Amino acid sequence: MIEFRNVSKRFGPVVALNSVNMEFSAGNITGIFGPNGAGKSTIMKLIAGINYPDQGNVKLDGENPRAKRESIAYLPEIDHLYPWWTLRQAADFISTFYRDWDCDRYKELLPFLNLHEQMIMGKISKGQRAKCKLLLVLARKAPYLLLDEPFSGIDLLTREEIADAVIKGYREGEQAIIISTHEIDEIESLVEKVVFIDQGRIQLSGDAEQLRMERNKSLVEIMKEVFRHGNQQI
Amino acid sequence: MDFDNSQPIYMQIIDEYKKNIIRSELKKGDKIPSQREYAQIVRVNPNTVQRAYREMENMDMVETLRGQGTFISAGEQMREQMAKEMAAKVMQHFIHEMRSLGYEDTMIMAMLKCELEPMEEGEQVDRI
Structure with a gap:
């Protein structure tokens, strides 16, 4: 379980998160939705132990995220793979770092994502690079998977491939996946829990099916409603 | 299958199976995809599919036999x-x-x- 208790974070004058409280439990796929600059990546980095809260606590299974780094597979928004690496070299590098590397899963997902081990990171398309990054996190048996903007700037067909691979790679019951995005369309049917965040605050959170039932609206429609109301308060 | 995202998806999965049974495209004893296969076919969270299958079992629409799979149990x-x-x-x-x-x-x-x-x-x- 991941817990946020009264978490606030500033970057200079910018308030990235403002007294955020939430929990993510194992065995769920959660979507963190919000416009650019809402605080989504900050949440991911706090869980990954890359940033620290100014106030409040982030706990991962009751411990400091830094102490639990090996239980997190983190797909950052930026391109973190060396451009001269082949996919194979990247995979070799990561597999020596993490004991939870699952070679069978890696080999299974490689053709599923239409990737080849000889692909050079700096010479492939953005969509292919996004799929490589995804493959490298899905091939780990980490209990927590963080996908920060896995769809941004990616074409529609590749977005669908990514969504398919997430379902295929998902370890039900044992793994928690947290996906941050402002493109909800592709993952409407993928997420069970949702957190709508804007201007560093949680505007709405809950169970996706429950929200559909109560409001007769899709998550996209709910997001528009939530953020329109959010803006009116200012 | 395209879902109406403004309605709970597990209910739409159940309705889809009901329609198949009503049209006699699925009959008692027919095997249906496993939860995992179905999740991948329709691109839906496996837990949502699990919920739909569990409800269908409770309604005696389908039954899951250990090691064999899930079968339609609804009769005429x-x-x-x-x-x-x-x-x-x-x-x-x-x-x-x-x-x-x-x-x-x-x-x-x-x-x-x-x-x-x-x-x-x-x-x-x-x-x-």
């Missing part, structure tokens, strides 16, 4: 019952919508008849 009696229920729902919805447009029941009847009867050649029908 249940098929008829489901057909009646689904048709009634569709009718109620239609009537509700027509009434909310301000049509009287006699008018609804007339319009329905007009839509259902094949037009004879050269015949002019006043459509409202």
Whole structure:
């Protein structure tokens, strides 16, 4: 379980998160939705132990995220793979770092994502690079998977491939996946829990099916409603 | 299968299976995809599929046999019952919508008849 208790974070004058409280439990796929600059990546980095809260606590299974780094597979928004690496070299590098590397899963997902081990990171398309990054996190048996903007700037067909691979790679019951995005369309049917965040605050959170039932609206429609109301308060 | 994202997805999965059974495309004893396969086919969270399958088991629509898979268990009696229920729902919805447009029941009847009867050649029908 991941817990946020009264978490606030500033970057200079910018308030990235403002007294955020939430929990993510194992065995769920959660979507963190919000416009650019809402605080989504900050949440991911706090869980990954890359940033620290100014106030409040982030706990991962009751411990400091830094102490639990090996239980997190983190797909950052930026391109973190060396451009001269082949996919194979990247995979070799990561597999020596993490004991939870699952070679069978890696080999299974490689053709599923239409990737080849000889692909050079700096010479492939953005969509292919996004799929490589995804493959490298899905091939780990980490209990927590963080996908920060896995769809941004990616074409529609590749977005669908990514969504398919997430379902295929998902370890039900044992793994928690947290996906941050402002493109909800592709993952409407993928997420069970949702957190709508804007201007560093949680505007709405809950169970996706429950929200559909109560409001007769899709998550996209709910997001528009939530953020329109959010803006009116200012 | 395309989902209406404004409605709970697990209910749409159940309805889809119901329709298949009502049309007799799926019959008692037929094997259906495993939860994992189905999740991948329709691109839906495996836990949502699990919820749909669990509810269908509770309704005795399907049964899961250990190590063998999930099979349709609804027989003819249940098929008829489901057909009646689904048709009634569709009718109620239609009537509700027509009434909310301000049509009287006699008018609804007339319009329905007009839509259902094949037009004879050269015949002019006043459509409202």
